[in-house]
Amino acid sequence: MGRFILRRLLVIVPMLLVVVSLTWALIRLAPGNFYSGEKKLPAAIERNIREKYGLDKPWYVQYGRMLSNTVRGDFGESLKYPGTTVNAILAATLPVSATLGVLAYLLALVVGITAGTLAALRQNSRVDYASMTIAMLGISMPNFVLGPALVFLFALSWYWLPPARWEGFGVHMVLPVLTLSAVYMAYIARLTRSGMLEVLRSNYIRTARAKGLSEFDVIVRHAVRGGLLPVVSFSGPALAFLISGAVVVERIFALPGLGNYFINANLNRDEPLIIGIVAFMSIAVLIFNLLVDVAYALFDPRIRY
Amino acid sequence: MLPAAARRAGQVAVVALTTFLAAACTTGAADSPYFGKTQPLDGQVLRYISGSEPESLDPPMSSGQPEARIMMAIFEGLTEYDPKTAQPIPALAESWEPNDDNSVFTFHLRDARWSDGSPITAEDFVYSLRRGLTPSLASRLAYMAYDVLNAQAYNEAAVFVRDRATGSFVMNPANSLERLVLPGDETARAEALKAPAMALARDKEYVPIRAEDVGIEAVDAKTLRFRMRQPIPFVPKLVSHQFFRPVPRRTVEQYGDTWTQPGHIVVSGAFTIETWRPYDVLVMKRNPAYYDAAVVKLESLIFYPLEDITTMMNLYKAGEVDATYNHTVPSSWIPLVRQYKDYQDTPEVATEAYVFNTTSGPTSDVRVRHALNMAIDKVALARFRRAAKPTTSTVPVGMFPGYPSPKGDVFDPEKAKSLLADAGFKDASGRYDPSTFPASDLEVTYNTSESNRSNAEFVQAQWKQNLGITVPLRNMEFRTFLQTRSRLEYRGLARSGWIGDYMDPFTFLSMYVIEGGENGSGWVDPKFEHLLSEANRQHDQDARYRMLSDAETLLLEAQPTLPLYNNATNFVKKPYVKGMYANPATMHAWKFVYIEHDPAKWD
Numbered sequence: 001m002g003r004f005i006l007r008r009l010l011v012i013v014p015m016l017l018v019v020v021s022l023t024w025a026l027i028r029l030a031p032g033n034f035y036s037g038e039k040k041l042p043a044a045i046e047r048n049i050r051e052k053y054g055l056d057k058p059w060y061v062q063y064g065r066m067l068s069n070t071v072r073g074d075f076g077e078s079l080k081y082p083g084t085t086v087n088a089i090l091a092a093t094l095p096v097s098a099t100l101g102v103l104a105y106l107l108a109l110v111v112g113i114t115a116g117t118l119a120a121l122r123q124n125s126r127v128d129y130a131s132m133t134i135a136m137l138g139i140s141m142p143n144f145v146l147g148p149a150l151v152f153l154f155a156l157s158w159y160w161l162p163p164a165r166w167e168g169f170g171v172h173m174v175l176p177v178l179t180l181s182a183v184y185m186a187y188i189a190r191l192t193r194s195g196m197l198e199v200l201r202s203n204y205i206r207t208a209r210a211k212g213l214s215e216f217d218v219i220v221r222h223a224v225r226g227g228l229l230p231v232v233s234f235s236g237p238a239l240a241f242l243i244s245g246a247v248v249v250e251r252i253f254a255l256p257g258l259g260n261y262f263i264n265a266n267l268n269r270d271e272p273l274i275i276g277i278v279a280f281m282s283i284a285v286l287i288f289n290l291l292v293d294v295a296y297a298l299f300d301p302r303i304r305y
Numbered sequence: 306m307l308p309a310a311a312r313r314a315g316q317v318a319v320v321a322l323t324t325f326l327a328a329a330c331t332t333g334a335a336d337s338p339y340f341g342k343t344q345p346l347d348g349q350v351l352r353y354i355s356g357s358e359p360e361s362l363d364p365p366m367s368s369g370q371p372e373a374r375i376m377m378a379i380f381e382g383l384t385e386y387d388p389k390t391a392q393p394i395p396a397l398a399e400s401w402e403p404n405d406d407n408s409v410f411t412f413h414l415r416d417a418r419w420s421d422g423s424p425i426t427a428e429d430f431v432y433s434l435r436r437g438l439t440p441s442l443a444s445r446l447a448y449m450a451y452d453v454l455n456a457q458a459y460n461e462a463a464v465f466v467r468d469r470a471t472g473s474f475v476m477n478p479a480n481s482l483e484r485l486v487l488p489g490d491e492t493a494r495a496e497a498l499k500a501p502a503m504a505l506a507r508d509k510e511y512v513p514i515r516a517e518d519v520g521i522e523a524v525d526a527k528t529l530r531f532r533m534r535q536p537i538p539f540v541p542k543l544v545s546h547q548f549f550r551p552v553p554r555r556t557v558e559q560y561g562d563t564w565t566q567p568g569h570i571v572v573s574g575a576f577t578i579e580t581w582r583p584y585d586v587l588v589m590k591r592n593p594a595y596y597d598a599a600v601v602k603l604e605s606l607i608f609y610p611l612e613d614i615t616t617m618m619n620l621y622k623a624g625e626v627d628a629t630y631n632h633t634v635p636s637s638w639i640p641l642v643r644q645y646k647d648y649q650d651t652p653e654v655a656t657e658a659y660v661f662n663t664t665s666g667p668t669s670d671v672r673v674r675h676a677l678n679m680a681i682d683k684v685a686l687a688r689f690r691r692a693a694k695p696t697t698s699t700v701p702v703g704m705f706p707g708y709p710s711p712k713g714d715v716f717d718p719e720k721a722k723s724l725l726a727d728a729g730f731k732d733a734s735g736r737y738d739p740s741t742f743p744a745s746d747l748e749v750t751y752n753t754s755e756s757n758r759s760n761a762e763f764v765q766a767q768w769k770q771n772l773g774i775t776v777p778l779r780n781m782e783f784r785t786f787l788q789t790r791s792r793l794e795y796r797g798l799a800r801s802g803w804i805g806d807y808m809d810p811f812t813f814l815s816m817y818v819i820e821g822g823e824n825g826s827g828w829v830d831p832k833f834e835h836l837l838s839e840a841n842r843q844h845d846q847d848a849r850y851r852m853l854s855d856a857e858t859l860l861l862e863a864q865p866t867l868p869l870y871n872n873a874t875n876f877v878k879k880p881y882v883k884g885m886y887a888n889p890a891t892m893h894a895w896k897f898v899y900i901e902h903d904p905a906k907w908d
Contacts, residue, residue, distance in 0.1 A: 032784025035445055037368065038803065039816070040791045040825070042448050044440075044461035052443040081358070082366050083562040084583070092583060148615070155623050159342070163619035165609070166585065254611045254620075256585035264358070264612075269784055 001297065004305040008290045012283065019282045020070050020275055024063065027271050034079040034269040053079060066275060075276035080268040086276035089261060094280075096166060097257035100249070101242030103177045105235070108184035113231065115185075116192025117224065123197065131189060138186030147179040147252040164254040176253040180246050184238060188231055196227035225299050232299060236292035240284040244277070338880075340645040342624025343907075345881045345900050348604055354617050354629040355608040358584050362565035364547045365437035365444040370804070370891075371610070371630065376547040378589055378606055378895045379572040383412050383430070383529070383544040388897050391654070391808050391890040393541045397425060397551075397573070398529075407536035407844060408482060412529045412544075417596035419553050421571045427523035433551040435459075435516040449548040449806065454483060454520025454532040462489040464511040465518075474512075475505055483534045489513060536842040538849060539809040546807060575601045575896040584610060595896075602899035618642075621877055627900075628878035631891035636756060639691045639875065646908055647877040651887035652694060654704055654805035655872040656813060657760070659749065659798040660790070663865050664827035666746050668797050672728040674864040677798075678714045679721040680771040686763055686869060693870040700810040700857055701871040704889060708810050708850045711858040713868065718771040725772070739773030747797030748779045752786040757800055760869065790825040799825060801866065808889065810853050811837070817860055828865030880907035 035041065035049050050056045054065065069075050075086035115131040122128055154175060155163035162172050199205060200223055208218045247259035258277060265273040297303045337343075346352070356371030364376055377385070383401070384393035398412040417425045434453070437444050438460045451457040458465075463486045466475040475485045485506060488494045498507055520532030531540060543549065553564075553571040560569045567578045575597065576589035587608040591601055609626060611617050617633050620626045631653070634642050642648050661668040661677075668674055683695035696702055697713030722737035732738040749764060751757040761778045768774050776797065781789060790799045801824070805812040816824045818834050833856055840852035860866070874887045881904075884897040901907060 030785070032782075032786075032788045036784055036787040036791075037445070038787070038801075041445060042451070042457075044457070045443070045445060045447050048440045048443040048447075048460070049445065052441060077562075080360060081583070082361050083363065083565060084361075089583065151619055156341075156619060159623060162625055163623045164611075164616045165620065165625065251613050252616060254609070254613065254616045256582060260584055260612075267783065 001294075001305050005290065005294065008286075008293070012286045015286060016070065016279060016282050017067065020066070020279050021063075023275060023278045024066055024271070027269065027274060028059075030269060032269060034271070066271075069272070070275065070279055075279070076272045078265075078270055078273045080265070080270040080273070086272050089273065090258070090276060090280060093256060093258040093261055094243075096255055097246070097250070097259060098243040099169075100173070100176055100180060100246065100255065100257060101239065101244075103173065104181035104246075105184060105239055105242055107177060108181040108188050109231075109235075111181075112185045112188025113192050113228070116189040117196055117219075117227070119189070119193045120196035120200065120227070121219070128193075132193070135186040135189040138182045139190075141182070142248075143179050143183065143246075144248050144252065146182055147175070147249060150175050150179060151252070164252070166253070166255045176249050176255060179252070180242070180249045184242075187234065187238075191230040191234055192227060195230040196223060199223050199226040202226070229296065229299055232295050233292055236288040237285060240281070240288040244281040244284050338646050340642055340647040340877065341622030343879055343881065344624050345627065345879065345902060349602050349900050350605045350607065351603055351628070351882065351895075351898060351900065352607045352609065352626045354611050354620070354626050354633065355587070356610065356630045357612050358610040359587070362570065362578070362581070364433075364550045364552060365442065365446055367547060368445050373547050374630065374892065375587065375608060376550055377574070377892060378576040379570075379574040379578060380547070380550040380552070381417070381573045381575075381595075382546075382550045383414075384541050385894050386545050386888070386890060386892040388884065388894050389886045389888055391888045391892055393545050393808075394894075396545075398544075401541055403538070403540070403844075405844065406842060407538045407540075408533045410531045410533070410540045411524070412531075414527045414529060415596060417573065418594050419571050419573055420577050420592050420594045421553070421556075422594060423553075423555070424526075425551065425573055426526045427529040428526070429551040429554060430529050430549075431521050431523050432554045434521045434549065435519055436552065436557070437548055438519060439516065444548070446546075446548040449543070449546055452533050452535065452537045452543075454534045455486075455514060455518045456520065457534075458486040459514045459516060459519050461486075462513070463487060464489050464494070464513050466506045467510040467512050469510050475509065478502070478505070480535065486514070487511060535838060538841060538844070538846070539807060539811060542807040542809055576603075576606050579605075586610075597896060601896045603895065606895055618877075621647075624879075627882050628885060629876045631874050631876050632872075634692075634875045634877060636691060636759075642877060645877075646880055649874060649876050649878060649887035650692065651874050652701065652704060652889060653872040653874045653891070654701055654808060654889040655803065656696065656699055656701055657693070657802045657869045657872060658699070658800075659764075659867040659869065660801045660824060660826040661798055661865055661867065662793055662795055662827060664793055666796055667728075667743055668747065670728050671864060672724045674867070675714055676721040676724040676728070676772070677768065678864060678867045679717045679724070681764055681767045681867075681869075682716045682771075683870060684716070686760070686767075689763055690760075690870060692873045692875040694873060696868050696871050698857060698861060699866060699868055700813045700853075701805075701889075704871075705808070705810050705850070707847060709854045711854055711861055713861040714864075721772060737772075742772070742774050744768075744774035744776050747776045748795065749776060749798045749800075750779045750781065750786065750789065750795040751800035752783045753780045761800075764869075793825065793827050798867065801825060805890070810850070810857070811841070814853060814856055814860070817865065824865065826865035828863060830859065830863060833859050833863075883908075 054062060078084050078086055119128040119131045151163045154161045161174055166172055205218060205223055208222045244258055247263055250257040250259040262277045297305060355374055359367055359372045359375055361367045364380055381397050383396060383398040385396035387394045397414055397417055399415045401410060401412040403410050414427060419425055434450060436442060438447055438450060438456050440460060440462045447460045466485050466487060477483045477485045487497055487506060497503060522530045524530050556569060556571040557564045563569060567581050570578050572592060575592055575595045577592040579590045580588040589606040591604050614633050614635050617629050618638060621629055661674050663669055687693045687695040697715060698710050700710060702710045725742060726737040730737060730742040749761045751761050765776055765778060768776055789795050803813060803816060814837055819829055836852055836856035840849050843849035843852060874891050878885055881901045883899050883901045885893050
């Protein structure tokens with residue numbers, strides 16, 4: 001197990017370099033640049049800007065600088081926001097995105113697993129149909145519809161909750177967390193239900209029942225552990241993306257998270273910021289996938305590394 | 306496929322949700338003259354939505370309007386925008402006067418202090434302008450000061466030409482006010498010297514231009530003098546712009562790039578920075594050291610940088626903000642919001658237009674350009690836009706009192722057809738024939754946005770209806786679009802909107818001068834440029850405006866541009882926000898804004 005984790009951690013470095021290199025090349029291929037505006041800049045100003053940011057150097061020098069920045073974990077200054085470093089932006093926005101993402105996912109896990117398990121235990125009952133219908137609605141309703149609908153009701157019609165913005169822990173979180181978690185809640189409910197249904201029919205559950213275990217022990221100690229495997233593998237990438245910024249929800253609710261920056265960094269051709277965010281997201285995805293694999297071994301005694 | 310029971314349950318849920326939403330809709334409307342909640346915070350606090358995240362709080366490094374509004378709170382200029390007209394009013398300068406030909410301006414400063422208590426002197430202005438123009442700072446706004454003597458040459462790192470024998474500088478043969486300037490780069494200079502007219506500059510000494518050569522000078526601590534490279538009568542309007550606002554030298558030199566951080570920053574304006582959390586909030590507090598502090602009523606000014614206009618309206622309706630910046634009421638909300646007193650509507654110093662690619666395709670023929678213009682009913686377009694005034698000219702009509710706006714092409718489909726027939730798109734009998742017009746060689750190219758798309762569709766429908774041609778539309782992401790337009794890689798027409806940098810017709814006309822920034826049409830006319838520079842030599846405003854108007858007439862005849870409409874401002878403010886007016890630039894001098902807690906005195 002220890003060797004497995006070490007091997008996977010070592011792979012992160014080359015993977016990261018491949019990802020940032022591809023990103024860097026794509027930024028270079030995109031037309032336009034960060035300093036262009038409605039009025040074309042005089043040639044001298046353009047030259048001054050290119051010199052200041054080293055864009056007048058050959059491509060391999062610029063590429064080398066980007067790689068060394070990435071390896072050192074210091075992505076330099078944003079082009080769009082001069083005087084602000086990419087690391088400072090990450091440090092300021094990450095807590096917001098992570099809080100939002102983790103809360104939304106916790107809510108989704110609690111509601112989703114409960115609903116999915118109940119549905120599987122009472123297959124084809126009213127409970128099953130009702131929870132699966134709601135799950136279907138949750139999956140089909142995009143958050144740019146759900147978010148405004150919730151805002152319309154709770155913030156603009158009844159004035160119960162604030163319609164947007166972020167003030168740390170408190171009422172401002174309710175609507176964005178709900179909006180963001182809806183689709184995950186629905187997925188998790190469906191994954192739990194199908195996983196549980198499969199496990200409940202398997203031989204080891206029959207064995208457990210034949211041993212004379214109580215139904216509670218059968219479900220909680222044996223079935224749930226196996227039945228949640230699909231949820232576990234879904235959780236890795238889902239969490240990685242959730243904490244690195246939920247673009248749509250952050251926009252609808254005007255949250256100072258990473259997602260807003262990421263969209264604008266791309267539109268602004270803000271190379272250091274794009275590279276920084278992409279590098280962070282890749283590391284998050286790789287680490288969460290590793291955690292998933294480790295969790296697999298804990299959940300399923302048949303898996304050995 | 307879901308089981309039947311689940312489908313039924315789904316239908317029930319959808320119906321329930323719809324009823325729920327419908328019920329909520331009807332409870333939303335109330336019999337109030339105001340839109341949403343009207344409950345100000347206690348005390349003197351204004352919560353304002355300021356637009357996209359500011360690039361920087363360093364005046365020469367922040368190029369947009371959202372930044373300009375922040376600068377107006379923290380950095381005072383020589384002049385400030387009048388809250389009602391946006392024309393210059395005295396600020397750090399108490400008074401000013403030009404010389405006889407408008408090429409030298411002298412400003413007299415008042416007694417004022419930085420927020421750290423040190424006096425604001427003419428030297429501060431000199432330092433700040435030189436800094437803004439330093440090539441290594443690489444300010445995108447440096448062009449704002451290019452009309453100051455030698456400013457452009459310094460920003461370009463160019464050289465003067467000096468005679469070794471006499472030690473005197475060679476003057477520019479084309480402009481007696483300035484010295485001759487050559488590129489600083491040796492290969493570029495060698496190339497420039499090959500021109501026959503440059504004979505006078507060969508075999509001379511080339512002297513790099515220094516910051517001290519820029520035409521700004523501290524005559525004494527309270528007197529500041531600008532020397533321009535040509536007559537520029539609108540200097541007092543120009544210096545309201547953030548690029549000219551002074552920065553605190555000691556703080557800048559002490560902290561370098563981080564001098565604008567809260568805790569470091571020293572300001573000259575009515576407010577000082579307390580907190581700045583990017584993409585979240587900028588909190589400003591009253592500056593007790595401000596020279597006019599007695600006038601300032603607001604204790605605290607809170608700016609929220611936001612981008613989604615629906616979210617802004619939600620916050621506004623829920624009473625979480627007190628006012629918003631310009632163009633924040635979504636087009637589909639205007640009919641509703643306009644009924645309330647919150648809606649702020651006045652002509653704006655901005656023109657929405659298309660430019661023609663005059664270098665290739667059918668639009669290289671001026672008759673085709675006129676025909677396409679005449680075939681659009683702009684009155685109908687402005688009605689469709691809801692917040693706009695139809696126009697036939699480039700300079701916003703009625704914006705500059707005394708400026709005789711020339712009339713461009715009016716809506717005339719018949720004349721448009723006969724022009725196209727003249728241009729060769731006709732049948733055997735000589736009448737206009739739509740099938741001969743290569744409409745597919747044209748495109749209306751615009752940067753992706755809801756409003757640009759609906760304009761383009763409207764224009765497309767007009768041409769279909771009035772000329773019988775279908776011109777394709779093409780949308781692009783903003784920066785891709787900018788590159789396509791400036792390289793003239795588009796076919797036919799491209800979108801072009803311009804908001805005036807200062808309150809003078811020149812800011813619109815100079816778009817079509819080569820040096821003023823390429824306009825994307827490929828059109829150049831020395832006669833037009835000559836008219837503009839002649840106009841600026843005039844001391845009499847009427848004479849100057851007449852000549853600028855002649856230049857605009859020439860522009861409208863050549864028609865590299867197709868003006869669509871002049872924008873109107875469109876934002877909202879609560880009735881208790883006083884001292885804030887809809888003005889042509891939507892620039893608010895924050896020192897005059899306050900919260901009125903007595904409902905009897907509300908707007």
